[in-house]
Amino acid sequence: MRIQKTKKQQKYFWIAFFITPGLLMVFVFILLPLFMSMFNSMFDWNNYNRLGFIGLNNFKTLFTGYYYSERFFNAIQNNLKWFVMTMLIQNVFGLYFGYMLSRRINGSEVFKRIFFIPVLFSITAVGFLWGLYLKPNGLINSFLALINAEHLQRAWLGDGKIATYTIILVNIWRWTGFPTLVFMSSVDALPIENIEAAYIDGANELNIFFKIVLPLIVPAITTITVLTIIGSLNVFEQVYVMAGVDGQPNYSTDTICTLFYRTAFGTYDSSSPVIGVGSAMSVIIYLLTFFFSITSISWLQKKEVEI
Amino acid sequence: MKKIISTFLALVIVFTSCCVVLADEVTTIEFWTWRPEDVTFYDEMIARFEEANPDVKVNQTAINNTEYFTVLAAAMANNAGPDVMQMKCYGQLQTYIDSNYLAPLEEYIPELADFSENARRGAASNVDGVLYGVPAWSQAMLCYYNKSIYEELGLSVPDTWDAFINNLAKCKEANYDALANGTKEGWCVEFLFGGSCLGFTGANDFYDKVVKGETTFEDPAFVTAVEKMGSLTEYMPKIYEGVAYTDMQSSFANEIAAHFIGGTYEYANFLNLNPDINLGVFAVPNIDGEPGYVATYSDMNFSMNSSTKNEDASIKFLKFLASKEFGQAAVEKLANVSIVPGVDAGSVPFIAEILELLKNSCPYIFAVGFRYEQPTGSSLFQSAGQSYMVGEITAEELCKKVQEGIATYYEPFQK
Numbered sequence: 001m002r003i004q005k006t007k008k009q010q011k012y013f014w015i016a017f018f019i020t021p022g023l024l025m026v027f028v029f030i031l032l033p034l035f036m037s038m039f040n041s042m043f044d045w046n047n048y049n050r051l052g053f054i055g056l057n058n059f060k061t062l063f064t065g066y067y068y069s070e071r072f073f074n075a076i077q078n079n080l081k082w083f084v085m086t087m088l089i090q091n092v093f094g095l096y097f098g099y100m101l102s103r104r105i106n107g108s109e110v111f112k113r114i115f116f117i118p119v120l121f122s123i124t125a126v127g128f129l130w131g132l133y134l135k136p137n138g139l140i141n142s143f144l145a146l147i148n149a150e151h152l153q154r155a156w157l158g159d160g161k162i163a164t165y166t167i168i169l170v171n172i173w174r175w176t177g178f179p180t181l182v183f184m185s186s187v188d189a190l191p192i193e194n195i196e197a198a199y200i201d202g203a204n205e206l207n208i209f210f211k212i213v214l215p216l217i218v219p220a221i222t223t224i225t226v227l228t229i230i231g232s233l234n235v236f237e238q239v240y241v242m243a244g245v246d247g248q249p250n251y252s253t254d255t256i257c258t259l260f261y262r263t264a265f266g267t268y269d270s271s272s273p274v275i276g277v278g279s280a281m282s283v284i285i286y287l288l289t290f291f292f293s294i295t296s297i298s299w300l301q302k303k304e305v306e307i
Numbered sequence: 308m309k310k311i312i313s314t315f316l317a318l319v320i321v322f323t324s325c326c327v328v329l330a331d332e333v334t335t336i337e338f339w340t341w342r343p344e345d346v347t348f349y350d351e352m353i354a355r356f357e358e359a360n361p362d363v364k365v366n367q368t369a370i371n372n373t374e375y376f377t378v379l380a381a382a383m384a385n386n387a388g389p390d391v392m393q394m395k396c397y398g399q400l401q402t403y404i405d406s407n408y409l410a411p412l413e414e415y416i417p418e419l420a421d422f423s424e425n426a427r428r429g430a431a432s433n434v435d436g437v438l439y440g441v442p443a444w445s446q447a448m449l450c451y452y453n454k455s456i457y458e459e460l461g462l463s464v465p466d467t468w469d470a471f472i473n474n475l476a477k478c479k480e481a482n483y484d485a486l487a488n489g490t491k492e493g494w495c496v497e498f499l500f501g502g503s504c505l506g507f508t509g510a511n512d513f514y515d516k517v518v519k520g521e522t523t524f525e526d527p528a529f530v531t532a533v534e535k536m537g538s539l540t541e542y543m544p545k546i547y548e549g550v551a552y553t554d555m556q557s558s559f560a561n562e563i564a565a566h567f568i569g570g571t572y573e574y575a576n577f578l579n580l581n582p583d584i585n586l587g588v589f590a591v592p593n594i595d596g597e598p599g600y601v602a603t604y605s606d607m608n609f610s611m612n613s614s615t616k617n618e619d620a621s622i623k624f625l626k627f628l629a630s631k632e633f634g635q636a637a638v639e640k641l642a643n644v645s646i647v648p649g650v651d652a653g654s655v656p657f658i659a660e661i662l663e664l665l666k667n668s669c670p671y672i673f674a675v676g677f678r679y680e681q682p683t684g685s686s687l688f689q690s691a692g693q694s695y696m697v698g699e700i701t702a703e704e705l706c707k708k709v710q711e712g713i714a715t716y717y718e719p720f721q722k
Contacts, residue, residue: 048384048406066715067682136546155549158491248492250693265377272402274681
């Protein structure tokens with residue numbers, strides 16, 4: 001009896017030993033900042049000095065206050081653009097490429113590497129280099145001039161109407177390899193018997209894809225969708241590198257993370273930190289990410305099919 | 308043998324104690340700047356200071372300007388800030404004063420009384436007028452021009468707005484970018500306006516009135532000034548809305564563009580990029596018959612951490628930074644317009660030219676007067692200015708946006 005108890009204690013000790021570092025990381029880098037943000041968002045601030053408790057007033061300022069509400073909803077719209085475009089272009093292409101690669105088309109091994117290489121590039125290097133290509137006299141506009149398409153030349157990063165889409169496309173260029181790889185391995189893992197049986201029954205390639213493959217790779221679609229939601233709500237680096245922390249031009253590329261950064265920390269040239277509203281914004285980012293991730297997981301899980 | 312060992316040990320102890328005593332006498336202070344470009348200059352200055360003050364050692368840390376205030380704020384909040392630091396002026400200085408991060412300096416550095424009123428304004432709290440910084444240098448926004456291109460095209464420095472536009476047109480005809488400026492970044496719109504059109508507003512008179520709330524940014528004179536800025540788009544580079552700050556700099560420095568409207572801080576960089584460039588400066592003329600105005604503002608202070616543990620050493624270093632010796636070196640080595648009293652700024656021909664232009668100057672309006680609260684006048688003007696320059700809104704709408712934004716917190720506008 002006693003020996004059994006000691007063994008059990010030892011087992012618990014080792015479990016605790018292995019999970020404590022992980023839990024500590026989660027607590028220090030995720031939970032603690034979340035609670036600190038919640039705490040700070042409920043106070044009035046005079047620059048870096050915490051003043052009195054004001055309840056949810058910072059949230060009210062964020063949603064209804066002059067300037068902040070305009071900036072916040074503008075940024076949310078841009079995050080939505082990121083999500084929609086990433087889902088429609090990056091993930092659809094990823095699925096297409098992944099499926100094609102899994103069919104072992106000619107040169108698939110080479111394509112696999114070509115698609116995945118940009119994922120390995122540094123986000124800063126990608127942003128910087130594409131920033132150069134997209135300058136008014138950069139590679140893209142020069143190419144357009146070369147093929148006598150000068151009328152298509154644009155200020156790709158300077159025109160507020162297209163700047164966000166330009167940055168999203170650069171990001172898609174960089175990331176398409178990731179869903180490609182996930183979908184490819186997911187299709188590869190499917191039991192070959194099902195597909196062979198469908199062939200024998202006379203199903204064509206489209207039918208096989210939509211009726212057999214797609215329902216069976218829903219878990220992979222769930223993973224990619226959740227990652228896209230999280231990525232779209234947390235867009236920061238690509239915008240920061242290509243359009244600056246102000247989401248230039250005229251906040252047209254602003255996202256909630258660049259807005260949060262600017263609000264909470266201020267900017268070098270034009271504004272000072274507003275910690276209360278910035279903290280409220282960070283809480284909203286947490287909540288949005290949490291809500292949409294959970295909703296999409298539970299919705300997509302219902303679509304999963306068991307073999 | 309024992310005797311030798313004990314004598315040796317005694318010597319070691321005495322030597323170590325001496326070292327400890329000597330080391331104790333040297334105080335090390337931390338000094339932060341946002342100018343990695345000027346590390347060598349500060350190293351040289353620190354060496355001079357340490358030679359005259361062997362009891363103080365200064366450790367310099369340079370942080371990129373885009374991250375400087377984020378890093379500094381975090382350090383100050385955690386009581387890990389530097390002893391002495393570069394600090395902005397006006398509203399951004401006020402942020403740190405309000406947070407009790409900075410020490411008032413006048414009682415320690417009586418020399419501050421000798422600084423000009425304008426210089427003191429940039430280093431003072433807007434609540435009680437107490438000085439929290441040693442004013443370092445000011446900047447002026449004006450127009451650079453390429454003298455070689457002017458000679459080639461037979462142009463002369465303009466004395467009216469029409470003559471200025473005529474010069475731009477001639478440069479454009481000769482296939483130069485008449486004006487290097489672009490609008491991809493909002494702050495470039497603000498300095499384009501400050502360096503070319505403030506005279507149309509009525510300059511100092513307008514500034515005094517608008518600060519007191521006796522007029523607004525919807526004043527017809529201000530609207531006219533904005534419209535004049537809009538008229539410059541014709542002479543900007545093709546697809547100017549995509550032209551970023553660094554593109555502007557390289558285009559002017561590489562003699563692709565004939566004019567560059569910007570700050571005096573560009574001078575050293577232009578020469579670095581192209582040592583052979585033959586450039587000159589002028590104040591853009593606005594109202595016929597009146598000299599052009601350059602917009603000016605204090606650009607930087609040196610401040611002391613209010614919780615420094617090395618107050619005496621920090622004060623010594625700040626006194627050095629407030630000295631004529633340091634001011635003179637800043638003029639000669641950085642081509643900065645030092646505002647330290649008694650500095651012979653005219654010893655550098657470019658600075659002498661700037662000083663001449665500064666005789667007809669007015670405040671760089673949003674930076675000096677409207678950066679104390681959110682949304683700052685600068686951020687409002689910058690964003691609306693970008694929309695205006697690409698034709699999305701009118702000059703009247705720009706002015707309305709700026710006025711309404713500032714009026715949300717600025718009491719003189721709420722009457």
